Amino acid sequence: MLKIFKKNKIPKRAALLQSNIDFEVLPRTTLLSSALSEGIDWPHRCKVGSCGTCKCRVVSGKVKPNIDFSYTLKQEELDKGFILACQSELISDIEVEINLNKNKERK
Amino acid sequence: MKFYVNLRYLIVPISSLVTILGILFGSIYAWTGVFLFGIYTIIDTATKDIHLRAEKDEAGNSYGIKLFQYLVMYVMLPVFIAIQAAVAWRLYQYTSGVQLEALYFGGIAYQNGISGLNLVGAVISAALWAGLGIIYGHELSHNKKEGFLVSRLIMALSGASHFTYAHVYNHHLDLGHEDDPATAPRGRNVYLHTWLSHAGQSKFSYDMEKKKLKNRGKSFINIDNRWLLGYLYSLPSIFLFVWSGGVVGLLALSVIWILSNFLLEALNFMGHYGLIRKEGPVEHRHSWDNDSVFTSWFFIEIGRQCDHHVRGETYFWELDDVGGPNYGIGYFSLFVLTLIPSLFRKYVQKHLDNWDKNYATDEERLIASKFNINKTGEASLAS
Numbered sequence: 001m002l003k004i005f006k007k008n009k010i011p012k013r014a015a016l017l018q019s020n021i022d023f024e025v026l027p028r029t030t031l032l033s034s035a036l037s038e039g040i041d042w043p044h045r046c047k048v049g050s051c052g053t054c055k056c057r058v059v060s061g062k063v064k065p066n067i068d069f070s071y072t073l074k075q076e077e078l079d080k081g082f083i084l085a086c087q088s089e090l091i092s093d094i095e096v097e098i099n100l101n102k103n104k105e106r107k
Numbered sequence: 108m109k110f111y112v113n114l115r116y117l118i119v120p121i122s123s124l125v126t127i128l129g130i131l132f133g134s135i136y137a138w139t140g141v142f143l144f145g146i147y148t149i150i151d152t153a154t155k156d157i158h159l160r161a162e163k164d165e166a167g168n169s170y171g172i173k174l175f176q177y178l179v180m181y182v183m184l185p186v187f188i189a190i191q192a193a194v195a196w197r198l199y200q201y202t203s204g205v206q207l208e209a210l211y212f213g214g215i216a217y218q219n220g221i222s223g224l225n226l227v228g229a230v231i232s233a234a235l236w237a238g239l240g241i242i243y244g245h246e247l248s249h250n251k252k253e254g255f256l257v258s259r260l261i262m263a264l265s266g267a268s269h270f271t272y273a274h275v276y277n278h279h280l281d282l283g284h285e286d287d288p289a290t291a292p293r294g295r296n297v298y299l300h301t302w303l304s305h306a307g308q309s310k311f312s313y314d315m316e317k318k319k320l321k322n323r324g325k326s327f328i329n330i331d332n333r334w335l336l337g338y339l340y341s342l343p344s345i346f347l348f349v350w351s352g353g354v355v356g357l358l359a360l361s362v363i364w365i366l367s368n369f370l371l372e373a374l375n376f377m378g379h380y381g382l383i384r385k386e387g388p389v390e391h392r393h394s395w396d397n398d399s400v401f402t403s404w405f406f407i408e409i410g411r412q413c414d415h416h417v418r419g420e421t422y423f424w425e426l427d428d429v430g431g432p433n434y435g436i437g438y439f440s441l442f443v444l445t446l447i448p449s450l451f452r453k454y455v456q457k458h459l460d461n462w463d464k465n466y467a468t469d470e471e472r473l474i475a476s477k478f479n480i481n482k483t484g485e486a487s488l489a490s
Binding site (some may be wrong): 033045046048049050051052061066067070071072074075086087 | 249251252255272275276277279280315319322323388389418420421
């Protein structure tokens with residue numbers, strides 16, 4: 001079968017380094033929606049890639065961006081590996097840095 | 108049930124095809140699009156008290172078939188192109204002075220040539236359905252893959268390709284705030300809102316591209332400039348209408364663009380009129396819901412603004428009633444009211460009072476109290 005018709009149906013894993021949390025991300029599912037389904041209090045707001053609240057830094061692994069992150073993130077953030085969790089699907093298992101206490105700090 | 112849930116969203120696709128047939132048949136049938144708009148206004152008003160929730164199976168899964176719904180939305184691009192092509196053909200006949208006569212195509216009679224009056228009907232029909240079809244441009248703007256490009260192309264047929272970026276990066280982020288040109292403050296009328304919102308969104312898209320290109324060290328005149336590219340997508344429509352009708356063609360395209368953008372901005376106007384948001388997340392109270400049955404099916408649930416703005420990533424067939432502020436009537440009925448600003452303001456005042464009392468936070472209520480309606484009805488913020 002041609003490779004383009006071969007869909008990757010294997011779930012990937014995301015590990016949150018600062019909080020010792022590890023969870024599964026299904027194909028065609030974003031990092032944020034998987035985290036929220038797992039009950040993780042991931043900071044977020046618009047869920048359409050406009051506000052940048054869900055940004056996190058990828059330490060290892062690859063993601064597939066659903067939008068051009070440069071509209072929302074600064075160049076230096078992109079250079080450091082920041083992504084928008086609400087617009088990222090996983091290509092491989094990843095390790096990310098995210099401050100899950102950001103929600104609590106705001107409250 | 109699953110079959111029915113998906114079929115009910117086909118009112119616009121079918122009506123668009125009927126509108127094209129009307130233009131092709133010619134004579135009085137060129138007005139079909141206008142006639143349908145009128146009929147649907149009556150149906151929407153008559154069924155305003157019927158409300159349905161999003162249907163789900165026992166396991167809580169949606170009945171919507173994503174592949175089918177996306178296929179329909181993608182197919183709408185060639186359908187909208189076909190509407191413009193049909194009008195262009197009639198423009199060509201009119202400006203070439205083709206004699207009026209009954210002809211047959213495959214045994215079906217149609218009128219060759221078109222009178223000036225019926226040409227007006229064809230142009231207004233096309234404009235109305237191009238405007239109503241913008242609901243697909245909106246829905247696809249939230250799909251970040253190939254759907255985003257289809258959205259841009261659909262919007263470009265109305266000269267409004269900038270909408271796709273501005274809607275996601277401006278409207279969804281700044282909703283209810285003065286930074287959102289698509290949110291109409293209290294007292295503004297739909298006619299003024301159309302121009303201000305359209306220009307404001309285009310300006311936002313312009314600034315966004317300018318900043319992006321500057322950060323990348325590229326010049327503004329660049330193939331990566333999506334604001335510029337959006338307007339280039341509109342060039343085929345301009346060429347088609349100028350080629351087929353010259354000055355008359357340009358005039359016809361102007362009517363189509365103005366009217367279709369008016370309908371788009373009327374939707375923005377009705378969706379958020381007078382609502383206020385202080386800093387903080389967008390919540391259900393920052394939008395007006397229009398969820399009467401005909402509005403829901405016709406506008407593919409775009410009226411469920413309260414849920415849509417909180418769950419922007421959610422497919423239209425999964426949007427639901429979330430108990431947000433509600434006008435109580437459908438979009439067609441409300442649209443008629445917006446055409447007469449004094450009547451609209453009178454109708455909406457009781458809903459705004461209710462919002463101020465039962466939905467607004469103290470901070471939002473304070474801002475609302477500072478709005479003074481002057482004698483001409485234009486809103487201004489008290490200093």
